[in-house]
Amino acid sequence: MFKRAQNKFYSTSANLLKTPLHEAHVEFGGKMVPYAGFEMPVLYKDQSHIESHNWVRSKAGLFDVSHMLQHTIQGPQARALLEKITPIDLGSLGVNQLSLSVLLNNEGGVIDDCIITKHGDNDYYMVTNAGCREKDVKFIKDELTAFDVNHSTFEGTLLAVQGPQAAELLQKFTTEDLSKVYFGESRYLDLKTGGATTRIHLARSGYTGEDGFELSIPSGTPAEQAEALSFFKVLINEYPDIAKPIGLAARDSLRLEAGMCLYGHELTEEITPIQASLAWLIPKSRRADGGFNGSSKILGQLADKSSVTHRRIGVKSKGPSPRDGNKIFNAEGKEIGYITSGSPSPTLGGNVAQAYIDKSAKIGSGIKIEIRGKLRDGEVAKLPFVPSKFYKG
Amino acid sequence: MFRTLLRTSPLVARPSARLFSTSRAVFNSTSHKLNKDSHVYKYLQEGPSTIKYTAEHEWLAIFKDDSAFVGITTYASEALGDVTFVELPEVGDKVEVGDTIGSVESVKSASEIYSPVAGEVVAINDVLESEPQLINTDPIGNGWIAQIKLSDPAAIESSEELLSAEEYENSLSEN
Numbered sequence: 001m002f003k004r005a006q007n008k009f010y011s012t013s014a015n016l017l018k019t020p021l022h023e024a025h026v027e028f029g030g031k032m033v034p035y036a037g038f039e040m041p042v043l044y045k046d047q048s049h050i051e052s053h054n055w056v057r058s059k060a061g062l063f064d065v066s067h068m069l070q071h072t073i074q075g076p077q078a079r080a081l082l083e084k085i086t087p088i089d090l091g092s093l094g095v096n097q098l099s100l101s102v103l104l105n106n107e108g109g110v111i112d113d114c115i116i117t118k119h120g121d122n123d124y125y126m127v128t129n130a131g132c133r134e135k136d137v138k139f140i141k142d143e144l145t146a147f148d149v150n151h152s153t154f155e156g157t158l159l160a161v162q163g164p165q166a167a168e169l170l171q172k173f174t175t176e177d178l179s180k181v182y183f184g185e186s187r188y189l190d191l192k193t194g195g196a197t198t199r200i201h202l203a204r205s206g207y208t209g210e211d212g213f214e215l216s217i218p219s220g221t222p223a224e225q226a227e228a229l230s231f232f233k234v235l236i237n238e239y240p241d242i243a244k245p246i247g248l249a250a251r252d253s254l255r256l257e258a259g260m261c262l263y264g265h266e267l268t269e270e271i272t273p274i275q276a277s278l279a280w281l282i283p284k285s286r287r288a289d290g291g292f293n294g295s296s297k298i299l300g301q302l303a304d305k306s307s308v309t310h311r312r313i314g315v316k317s318k319g320p321s322p323r324d325g326n327k328i329f330n331a332e333g334k335e336i337g338y339i340t341s342g343s344p345s346p347t348l349g350g351n352v353a354q355a356y357i358d359k360s361a362k363i364g365s366g367i368k369i370e371i372r373g374k375l376r377d378g379e380v381a382k383l384p385f386v387p388s389k390f391y392k393g
Numbered sequence: 394m395f396r397t398l399l400r401t402s403p404l405v406a407r408p409s410a411r412l413f414s415t416s417r418a419v420f421n422s423t424s425h426k427l428n429k430d431s432h433v434y435k436y437l438q439e440g441p442s443t444i445k446y447t448a449e450h451e452w453l454a455i456f457k458d459d460s461a462f463v464g465i466t467t468y469a470s471e472a473l474g475d476v477t478f479v480e481l482p483e484v485g486d487k488v489e490v491g492d493t494i495g496s497v498e499s500v501k502s503a504s505e506i507y508s509p510v511a512g513e514v515v516a517i518n519d520v521l522e523s524e525p526q527l528i529n530t531d532p533i534g535n536g537w538i539a540q541i542k543l544s545d546p547a548a549i550e551s552s553e554e555l556l557s558a559e560e561y562e563n564s565l566s567e568n
Contacts, residue, residue, distance in 0.1 A: 048475045049500045249474070249501050320480050321498055343500050344477040372480075372496060372505070 019066035020157045020225040021232050028236065028245050036130035038067040041247040052250035053346040056208055057386075060163040061246035062235060063207075067130040070154050070216060071140075074123050077147040082116060082124060085143050087273070087292045089283040093118045096186050098203055101281055102273055103128070103139060108294025108301075109269040110276070112136050113261060117186050117203060125201070127158070127214075129263050156219040157228035161235075162212030162254075165242050167391065169235065170202075170213060178204075183211070183390035193217070194230025207251065209258025209388040253343050257352060259314065259384030265324055265340040266312055266354055274301040275356070277312040277383070308359070310337060314385060315353040315367065317378035322353040322369045329368040329375065336361055339369065345385060352385045353378075424467040425558060427454055428534025433462045436540075446561035447509045447554060452533050459546040461510055462537045465497060468565060470532040473499040479521040479528060482539050486514040490554070494539055497528060506538060509555060511548070516540035 016039040025032065029045030041064070043049060055061055073082060079090045086101040093099055098117035102110045112132040117125040128136045137153065144151055161170055167178050176189040186203040198217060206212035217228040235243045252262070261267045266276060272294065273281050282298060290299050301308050315322060322342035330336050342353030353369075361367060363382050368375040427434055427444055433454050434440050441454040441462075450469035454462040470476070478498040488494055488508040495506045518537050521527060527536040549555060556564060 043474065050475045050477075053500070253500050320478055320496065321503065323503060344498070346500060372493070372503075 019064055020219040020228050021064045021066060024229055024232050025064065025245065030245065030247060035248060036067055038130065040064070040067060041245065042249050043247045044245055047244065049249045050346045052246045053253050055244050056163045056210060056246055056250060056254055057347055058164065060161055060165040060169045060243050062232065062243055063160040063162065063246050063251055065160050066155065066158045068158055069128045069130060069133050069136065070156060070158065071126040071128065072152050072154070073126060073149060075149040076122055077149050078122050078124055081144055081147040081149050084292055085140070086116070087282040087286050088116055089285045090118060092283060092285060095120060098184055098186055098205060103136065104293040105269055106293050108272040108297040110267040110271060110273065111139055111269060113263055113267055115205065132263060157217040159215045159217065159232065160206055160212060161215065162206045162208040162210045164211060164389070166212040169239060169242050182393050191231070193227040194234065196227055198227050204391060207260055208254040209384060209386055211389055211391045253346060256341050256343060256354065257345055257347055257384065257386040258388060262341055272298055272301060274298055275308055275310060275312065310356045311359050312354060313357050314381035314383045315339065315355045315369070315378050316381040317351045317369060317376060319376055320371050321351040322371060322378065327370045328355060328357055329370065330361060331366055347386050354383065425452065425533055425561065428531055431531060431534030433534055433537050436462070443549065444558065445549065445555040446558065447556065448564050449507060451506065451509050453509050453555065455549060459543045460515060460540055461543055462540050463494070463509065464537040465506065465528065465532055467532050470528050473497060473504065474501065475499055476525045476528040479525045479538065481517040481519065481521065482514045484514055484517055488512060488514065488541065508541065510541055510543055511545055512541040512543045514539050515542045
């Protein structure tokens with residue numbers, strides 16, 4: 001019942017895959033780097049990292065996220081499968097609504113984070129991380145043997161349009177009233193791409209903390225790829241005061257400020273969603289009966305808060321930036337945690353970081369971070385650092 | 394300085410070499426000349442006696458008083474992007490070849506700066522504490538990092554690690 005979509009992307013000499021927008025990245029001066037098996041833009045010429053970051057916070061940034069893996073999960077037991085491998089409650093999710101969730105192993109650890117969209121009671125669309133592609137596919141394949149489900153993966157153009165002017169920009173290309181599509185909702189709609197009209201999937205969501213959209217544009221044929229490429233170029237060439245392409249570098253600093261997790265850093269197979277301060281991913285309706293992977297451990301942690309000693313939390317500092325792996329100490333010199341991501345904050349100044357720290361360290365308390373062999377002052381801070389501006393009507 | 398690039402951002406999963414090789418396109422033969430209007434050039438009236446480079450993208454301006462100014466090259470500065478913070482050594486620090494004398498940070502990464510020479514730090518460019526972007530705007534000049542009094546001036550000429558401008562340029566095109 002499992003089929004793996006044919007990979008339609010071309011391979012480079014270094015065996016790196018190219019997305020359908022690759023040609024445009026090169027044309028716009030993208031500095032291309034290997035990332036999760038793809039050659040992706042990290043920065044573009046004439047835009048520094050900080051300029052790219054600030055552009056997204058003030059205008060509209062275009063992110064090629066076609067390297068992420070898209071899944072279709074359909075069939076009479078599609079819901080049952082998803083509610084076993086994640087703690088989501090699909091009964092409370094309406095048609096054309098989406099939610100963040102996590103693929104869980106039997107110990108409650110996070111195999112990957114994912115966005116699940118409901119298109120019908122037996123019809124779901126899921127997006128997972130590029131870097132987890134192999135293990136996610138194997139995990140789902142193993143799990144679905146017990147279910148009457150059709151699972152397939154596909155690659156297409158996945159384009160995130162993020163920033164306060166994202167809606168204004170995209171509205172120029174569709175007759176669908178985007179003011180009626182709220183955060184966490186999706187639509188199939190006709191988009192004026194290049195020369196034609198293309199039926200696409202649009203979700204109001206993102207990974208920057210700004211209002212924005214993620215567009216799934218079919219790219220299975222050369223003609224479809226050409227339309228997607230043309231649309232991307234038109235956005236940039238015809239609306240240069242609103243739209244710029246943005247690379248991986250700013251994507252990371254934006255999500256960090258927005259307090260969002262990056263798999264492999266804040267989330268791993270050894271960390272449960274409760275430790276990751278993501279208890280909200282387990283809705284009330286799933287807390288009584290469990291039934292999802294690792295539910296006994298996760299529900300146990302919810303029932304006995306003292307069983308979880310560390311939590312994901314923010315850190316602020318000045319001077320050299322905390323980076324992944326730096327140790328954290330309290331004022332008495334006791335080791336109390338570690339940094340998982342950190343960088344200077346273009347929006348706020350100073351440094352921001354995410355960390356796992358002993359719960360006894362309260363927000364506002366002073367800590368020491370060991371950076372290049374020296375202890376530096378920092379402070380426990382709440383997440384997110386930059387408030388989210390999701391469009392909720 | 395990029396020999397052990399520290400903690401490149403996860404997202405950019407250690408692309409350092411690739412990142413630099415793509416930025417080579419912007420490199421040109423005049424971009425690693427010492428800025429003649431800078432404090433470094435004017436340190437002694439006649440200017441520096443020699444300029445050297447390392448494969449780790451540091452430059453060294455050596456003066457007749459056996460002191461040398463150290464900084465990072467234009468190539469390194471462009472590869473780093475917007476510099477947000479520079480950690481400087483302290484005046485009086487004694488350093489051996491290869492010792493860390495500070496670090497240069499951008500939003501996405503932190504890179505150590507290694508001393509290409511042995512000696513004692515006699516001055517630091519503390520302007521970088523308030524204006525770290527000088528590393529981007531004038532890396533081989535007012536973006537200097539430290540001045541080191543050489544403990545073994547004769548080692549400069551015999552060193553195989555210190556490259557002439559031409560050798561450095563060749564090392565870039567080989568990468």
